[in-house]
Each structure stands twice: as C-alpha cells, then as structure tokens.
Amino acid sequence: MNTKEPIIRMENIVKVFPNVVANDGINFEIYPNEVHALLGENGAGKTTLMNILYGLYKPDSGNIYIYGKKVNIKNPLYAQKFGIGMVHQHFSLIPYFNVLENISIGLNELKINLNLEKVKKKLEEIMKKYGLLVDPEKRIEEMSVGEMQRVEILKLLFRGANVLILDEPTSALTPQEVDELFRSIRDLVKEGKSVVIITHKLYEVFQISDRITVLRKGKVTYKGLTSETTQEALVEAMIGKSVSFNDFSREQIKVEGSLRVEGLTLYGKGNVPIIKDVTFELKRGEILGIAAVAGNGEKELIDIIFGLIKQNSGKIILDGKEIQNKPVKNRIEMGLSFIPAERLTRGVAAGLALYYNSILHDHWSEPYIKHSIINEQEMRNFARKIIKSFEVVAKSEEVLAKQLSGGNLQKFIVGREMLRSSKYILAVNPTSGLDVSATQMVRQALVNMRNSGVGILLSSEDLDELVSVSDRIIVMYKGQIVGSFERHEFDKIKIGALMLGKNA
Amino acid sequence: MILGLLVSSAFFILFRLSPFIGLATLLYEGFGTVYGWYNTLRMTIPLLIIAVGLSVPFTAKFWNIGAQGQFILGEIFATWIGLLLSKCVPPLADIIIAMFFAFIGGAIWAIPPTVMKLYSGANEIITTLMMNFVAVYLLLWLVSGPMQGAQARLVGAPSSAPIPAQDMLPLIPGTQISTGFLIGLALAIIFYWILKYTEFGYELKLIGEGEQVASYSGINIKRQIFLSMIISGGISGIAGMVYVYGITSTLIPQFFSDISTSFGYVGIPVALMSSLNPIGIIFASIFLGGILNGAFVMEAIYSIPIDVVITIYGLIMIFSIIGIMFDLPKLIKRWKR
Numbered sequence: 001m002n003t004k005e006p007i008i009r010m011e012n013i014v015k016v017f018p019n020v021v022a023n024d025g026i027n028f029e030i031y032p033n034e035v036h037a038l039l040g041e042n043g044a045g046k047t048t049l050m051n052i053l054y055g056l057y058k059p060d061s062g063n064i065y066i067y068g069k070k071v072n073i074k075n076p077l078y079a080q081k082f083g084i085g086m087v088h089q090h091f092s093l094i095p096y097f098n099v100l101e102n103i104s105i106g107l108n109e110l111k112i113n114l115n116l117e118k119v120k121k122k123l124e125e126i127m128k129k130y131g132l133l134v135d136p137e138k139r140i141e142e143m144s145v146g147e148m149q150r151v152e153i154l155k156l157l158f159r160g161a162n163v164l165i166l167d168e169p170t171s172a173l174t175p176q177e178v179d180e181l182f183r184s185i186r187d188l189v190k191e192g193k194s195v196v197i198i199t200h201k202l203y204e205v206f207q208i209s210d211r212i213t214v215l216r217k218g219k220v221t222y223k224g225l226t227s228e229t230t231q232e233a234l235v236e237a238m239i240g241k242s243v244s245f246n247d248f249s250r251e252q253i254k255v256e257g258s259l260r261v262e263g264l265t266l267y268g269k270g271n272v273p274i275i276k277d278v279t280f281e282l283k284r285g286e287i288l289g290i291a292a293v294a295g296n297g298e299k300e301l302i303d304i305i306f307g308l309i310k311q312n313s314g315k316i317i318l319d320g321k322e323i324q325n326k327p328v329k330n331r332i333e334m335g336l337s338f339i340p341a342e343r344l345t346r347g348v349a350a351g352l353a354l355y356y357n358s359i360l361h362d363h364w365s366e367p368y369i370k371h372s373i374i375n376e377q378e379m380r381n382f383a384r385k386i387i388k389s390f391e392v393v394a395k396s397e398e399v400l401a402k403q404l405s406g407g408n409l410q411k412f413i414v415g416r417e418m419l420r421s422s423k424y425i426l427a428v429n430p431t432s433g434l435d436v437s438a439t440q441m442v443r444q445a446l447v448n449m450r451n452s453g454v455g456i457l458l459s460s461e462d463l464d465e466l467v468s469v470s471d472r473i474i475v476m477y478k479g480q481i482v483g484s485f486e487r488h489e490f491d492k493i494k495i496g497a498l499m500l501g502k503n504a
Numbered sequence: 505m506i507l508g509l510l511v512s513s514a515f516f517i518l519f520r521l522s523p524f525i526g527l528a529t530l531l532y533e534g535f536g537t538v539y540g541w542y543n544t545l546r547m548t549i550p551l552l553i554i555a556v557g558l559s560v561p562f563t564a565k566f567w568n569i570g571a572q573g574q575f576i577l578g579e580i581f582a583t584w585i586g587l588l589l590s591k592c593v594p595p596l597a598d599i600i601i602a603m604f605f606a607f608i609g610g611a612i613w614a615i616p617p618t619v620m621k622l623y624s625g626a627n628e629i630i631t632t633l634m635m636n637f638v639a640v641y642l643l644l645w646l647v648s649g650p651m652q653g654a655q656a657r658l659v660g661a662p663s664s665a666p667i668p669a670q671d672m673l674p675l676i677p678g679t680q681i682s683t684g685f686l687i688g689l690a691l692a693i694i695f696y697w698i699l700k701y702t703e704f705g706y707e708l709k710l711i712g713e714g715e716q717v718a719s720y721s722g723i724n725i726k727r728q729i730f731l732s733m734i735i736s737g738g739i740s741g742i743a744g745m746v747y748v749y750g751i752t753s754t755l756i757p758q759f760f761s762d763i764s765t766s767f768g769y770v771g772i773p774v775a776l777m778s779s780l781n782p783i784g785i786i787f788a789s790i791f792l793g794g795i796l797n798g799a800f801v802m803e804a805i806y807s808i809p810i811d812v813v814i815t816i817y818g819l820i821m822i823f824s825i826i827g828i829m830f831d832l833p834k835l836i837k838r839w840k841r
Binding site: 342345 | 700701702703704705706707709713714716717719720721722
C-alpha cells in the first residue's frame, strides 16, 4: 500500500495567524481510493490546513503538489479545477431553493439559460452511481441535516471533485445518519474518489479511515495506516505525552466557604439534555479545572452558575445560600467574577471607552458610583490600574474597547475580573489568544488568587493549562461529569481519553 | 447639503421664483427677524422636548417611533384635566397637574408596545408606529364627539373647548416666547446629565452595546428598557401638554399628511442628528424649527402651494441631516489639520 503515489502532497505548510501558529511545517499526503482522517483537538490546525488546500487561505510558506506537479491554489475555484471539493461544518446551501437550484448555483456553463432539466439528468446519474439519494425537487429548508450533507457532497461530485474534504461531518448527525454517511463514503472510495475527514472523534477514525494524520498545536504528531495503530497511540499523539508540571508555588490557606452545584440539569431543543445531573464543590483557595472538548456542556454550566442561563433543575449554593434563582447582579454582589470566552460581545461593551468597561461588575457600587451618580475619576483610576498591572497595550483609558487587539482585550478583561474583589472566579479559556509570556502571567495570577483564598472554576480547551494550575480536574462529556482527578493523579492521557468519550 | 439646495432650487424655479431669493426668504423668515425667531421657537419647543425624550430609549438602541401617539395622548390628558379643573384650582396648580397627567398619558401609550417587545419579542418599531395610528383617530373621535367644545359644535369644527387664558403657560417676560421653551431647555439639561453621569445612563449605554454584555454586567435589561420607555412616552406627553397650553390652546385633530404638526416624527431625526446628546438636540431642534417656520411663511408670501413648501422642507431636512451627519465630522477634521 505504501508504494502508491499520492494524488496530492502538501509540503512544509506554515500558516501564522496573529498570536498563533496554526500550521507549523506540516506535511500531508492524500492517496487515491482512501479515506484519510485528519485528527486533532480544537485549534490543532486541522481546518486551517484544509482551508489552505481548498484555496481559502494562502500559506505563509510551503508547497502543494498535485500528481507531482507544483500548483498554486489561489482560490476555491482553482481548487475545484484541480478536483478538490470541501464541505464545511456549516453548510453553504440556500434554504429556500431546492436541490437542483442549489447545485446549479455557480455552474459556469449555465450563463443565463438555467437548463434545470439538463442538471437534473446529470444529477440523477451521479446519484445512481454513488448511491447518494435525495429528491432533486425538495427544498433545503425541509431537509434533515443528513440530507443537506448529501446535497453538499453531490454538489462537489457534480463539479467533478476527485478529492472530498469533509469538515467534522458527523457533528450534527444522528447515529443512523452517521452510518449512512459512512456507507456513502465507502461507496465513493470504491468508485475511485479520495476522502479526507476532519474530526476529533477517535472511534470514528477506526470505523471509517484507512490512513491517519494527527495534528497537535500545528504540528504533525502521528502519521500512518489505521490498521497499524492503537487508540492509545492516537490519544497520546493528540494530547501530548510530556506531562510538564509548570509548577507554581502553592500555599494552602484555610478559608471558609464553597460554591456547590447539586444535580444541575439543562435541556436544550427537543428535550435533549445539555447538562445532566452535574454535582461538584469548589472550595475557596482551590482551582477546579473542567476538562471538556468544546460543546459538551461546559460553557452552559458556567453560564448557569453566573445566572446568564436558567437551569431546568438543580441547586447552586454559594457560601451556604441558594442562588440558583437569583439575578446576575446578586450573584456578583455575593462574590462571583467571570472571565467569559466571548470577549468582544460579552466581556466588554465594544463601542465604549476602556474606563467605562472597567466597572462592568461594579457599576452600582462605591467608589465608582455613589447615590447613583458616576465618579468618572475613580473609573479612570481603576482602568489605569488594570492597564498597568496587566501590561495592556493601550494608549490611554479613553481608547474604545474594540480598538484593542484580541490579546490585549483579553488581558484587560482578565485584569478587571482579578483586580476587583471577589471570592470566586469563573474563567473560560482565560489565556486563549495570548502569547507565551502573557499566558504565563495570567496563569501565575490565577495561582496567586488561589493562594489568597479565591476559588477558581477554570474551563479551558488547553489541557496543559488545566494540568499546570488546577488542584482538581473534573472531566465533562456529553453534559455529564465522567471523571474526577486529584492533583497527584493527573494523567493527561487518561483525562484526554475521558474527554473523548472513551472509558479509561 | 449642496445637493439639497440644488434640488430645492429646481422646485423654486418650477414656481417661477429665483432660487436664491427663495432660500434667502426661507432662512430670513426663520432666523432673520425677531418675529421670525418667535415663530421658529414655537415650532422648536415640541420638537425639542420630544427629541429629548426619544434620546433616552434610543441610547439603549430601543427604537421608539411612537412619539407622535404619545404626544397626542399627552395633549388629550392635559386638555381633559385642564378643562375639568380650570375653575377649581389656581392656574399654577392647574398647569402642574396638567403636566403630570400629560406625562401619565404619554407613558400609558408607550407601555403596550414595550411590554409586547419585552415579553414576546414583537418589533418595537412596528408596534410603536401602530400606536400612532390609534392615537390619531382616538383624537379625531374625541374632538368631534365627547370632547368637542360648544363653540366648535356650532360651526361643526372638530376641536375642543379652549383652555382658559389664565391657565395657559405664561410668556417669557418681554418676549412672545412661551415658557414652554424654558421647560424644554431644563429637560435637555437634566437628561444630558442623567445620560452622562448616572448609573441609569450608564446601564442604558451598556444595553445599547448589546444584550450579552448588559446581562453579563448584571443589568436588569427589561426593567431599564421599561423605565426608559415610560420616561420617553411621558416626556412626549409633556410636549403635547406644552403645545396645547403654550400654542394652540385647544385640541385639534392631526393627520399623517400634516407633517407640520407631526412633531413626533420630526423629533426622530432631531434626536439622531444630535448623536442623542440632549444639548445638541437644543440646536438641532431650533434649526429644524426654523426651516419649518420659514416654509410656512413662504406659502403666505409667494402663494406657493403648501404641498410644495412641505416638499421643499422635507428635501432640505433630508439633505441637511445627511450633510450634518456625514460632512460635519469631516469638516471638523479638516479644520483641525
């Protein structure tokens, strides 16, 4: 099998975004008649790499060869010409149009005359050939997600795609639809196509793929045939082996009080549980890490604790008082702070000056407001303090929040929440988008807060971060707590496996 | 701005009038004479008060298009209570009570659309606008039915009995300007301060920045929006009271085609072109009041049909707003260089 020549070879691809190296010298090959799984955690650079191949991004360096010939894929149209097609996580179909009309959009030969009959004939041939059946007259808005996906794939085949890239194709499908999709993928490969699947679900890789490439933080950490690998090797490649305890000095001080969550449950659309019977306790002077792959209820859990979402059942007990029905303001007054993930829409009022943004959680209390009247000077002082102690790069406190870069904005928000007096801090990805030194500074600050008796609930996509600062880690999968680790038991591979839904 | 002048010049020429003279007259009658100023301010007062009221929910990006209806309800409530009490209480008390009732009337008219928005998500632009239609016909029915004055009934005119002269708002001594202007100025200054320096103003600004950041900041969005609409409706109501007690002295019906009296609509651009700054609203309302007044005088002097005058007025308004909103910042920048 290794003697086969690859159709597409990506060589030494480098792509740098502000603050993050998304692809760091990646080599990637696509072979004929194969399903190639591109595996990795969120932010590992999978989608970026495929977007480069599809012509959506330009690599900063590196080359792409098709059948051994160097090519320059300037935009998706070129990619289509080379027989490359991609189905994005979010479909690009027009809901009010039917299948035929959607497939016709952007077909070059159409010009003005829309000969739908001709399109229909060709489409029916393709459907028969690959066993991908949909009703050509059905409108997209009446379709299930699985059907829409079939339409997307048909669209690519119609344009003569030879290599199909599917970005997280199973994320919105029911198990039956997944089976069906996998059957279609098998048929496609039998008919001579190549398929790339981007995923972070381990079990799917074994079900469908022939070949695997694992990315971690922009680098290839594993490459090989599926038949020659084990789950353990893949988890290790995805999550990293080196358990580097970046040790911060920890002191234990005894402070009374805890934030307890009991039997918290939240239902989403169609009564699907998003959070199911979650119970844990966060003590003051402790960092409790939540490890979860994005979308497993960790975000909603924190929103519920802060009061932004209403739970369906369960209790939240802060220092002995039930707060699950209290408004946000009360919870803030009782000592909660929150570093949110959505920095620009939630963390700050983007169109207002920094000093206005410095008191979001104190805008009713002295010294900033006395008898409902604003003291602008105090607001400015506090903003200056944040800017200075967290090294925010900003001309002055009068700069609008939206004028700061992402990293600086994050530093400002982290600084604001840490410098105000609070008993508990909820933090979601507090170091995302920060450079190495700022990341270190924020982590140090988290540990310092902990040492001074603040309880911190830390949800992070970065397992290294959780392991380096947490006292305890709980793992969430599909809305449930599936594991809990004390600091001395931390094992990234075990935690990683639980995050992916595997029983360790 | 220049485009506006060109287009309106074309209209002047159409009616065999030198465009230069036309425009000069417009501005002269608006701002050139003492008498012109009196009339201008007469137009300014309701515009000013309404626009100040609108600036409050607009700050939270809640679009109250219903000032016209709230204004009418203010007129109705103030006139009703004024006629009822005129002989029982001293004039000053009558004015204060009327103002209070006008506030209540305007606020009541603002409540249904606000509640509909907050509890079922109905678009406030549509619902507040619809409330205007109801108000217009409610007023028409009242002044040609239950509230029609005896005098008016004799000649078959739709209007209420007049507010007795001693109960009217006094003039500023030595001028012919109603003290309603002072009420407007006071409201502008008060709300300038409220929006800039109070917790309430701060929270409205955050709500205007987005629901997410507002709820993250612990703000009770529904309560503050509701409050801002009560204030806005109430102030529009006070504008209605000041209009009746300072200018018309009777309730008269108002129609949509009658832009001249639709202060509730003209107040919207006044508020917006001042970037919701109540101090800026003072100047903007004087400016638009002047053009409105000038347009009326033109009709009298040159016997141009009122429709044409109103068209010209509308054009000038549109283009001057465009001019102010787009050119002025550029001009200031250039000037600073």
